[in-house]
Amino acid sequence: MSRVAEDVKQDTDRDGPAPLWDLGTIVAGLRESRDVAHNIWQRGPNRRAPSREALAEVLKSLTEALFPRHYGRSDFGTESIDAFVEGKLGAALDGLLEQVYRGQTFVSDGAPTERHFEDAVTLTRDFAARLPEIRGRLVSDLRAAFVGDPAATSFPEILIGYPGMVAIIHHRVAHLLYNLGATMVARLIAELAHSATGIDIHPGARLGASIFIDHGTGVVIGETAIVGDRVRIYQAVTLGARHFPTDHEGKAIKGNARHPIIEDDVIIYAGATILGRIVVGSRSTIGGNVWLTEDVPPNSFVTQASVRSKISPR
Structure with a gap:
């Protein structure tokens, strides 16, 4: 036992637990900052923010739905692969709907309403309808990386292992959500890619087809x-x-x-x-x-x- 630990133990044994921190004063100071001096909260009732962790799961399920043989399983038949994609897509869209709804209500001054939820459903449906288009763009990016990098030996290597490809997958999803109006969710998705790859692409940026980000950091x-x-x-x-x-x-x-x-x-x-x-x-x-x-x-x-x-x- 260290000397400091021995001294603390002796004080505790003699006088009861000795407070190490003046928590009451600190909590009161934080309340004053939060509620009065430095208040940044919107008016209205409490609202739940979108969750980065939940969005990471949404991206995982979406990526598996877009590229099931690469990110899902390799032993699919025609019927089983569709069932797998349907399951992953359903989970992804359910999760995305909740996060879009949270994003819309979190920045609103008023209380959440049924209209917020209806708008979130419409936005998520519009997003889902564009997924085949997103996949086509991603395949063009994948081909560009294979052509542009002499070290690339296969499409799976790029799709799974290249940070530039990971960042572009996130960006294609985030950019569509950004254009549809889910700006907070789009920004969080972009930051997930930034954290994972060191590549920082604002979801508002417009990237054409066949983009190749090599190395990328x-x-x-x-x-x-x-x-x-x-x-x-x-x-x-x-x-x-x-x-x-x-x-x-x-x-x-x-x-x-x-x-x-x-x-x-x-x-x-x-x-x-x-x-x-x-x-x-x-x-x-x-x-x-x-x-x-x-x-x-x-x-x-x-x-x-x-x-x-x-x-x-x-």
């Missing part, structure tokens, strides 16, 4: 970024905002287009930082560690040296 893509088809992005790339316009009170104006537009067939190598509402023209290559804040014509090759002087078409 440290990639950041902002809310209003638009990325075209067949774009390849390497690790530590940022598609960010250069500055934030403010209103007359100095508050950032939300919703303005402030992130780059990357046109089709662009390659962006590791460490490149592309900022502001600029356009990187189609078929261009952006070299590693480039800091770019100006438009790039199509068919350009931009290196650190060229961006210091002028952008040179190739």
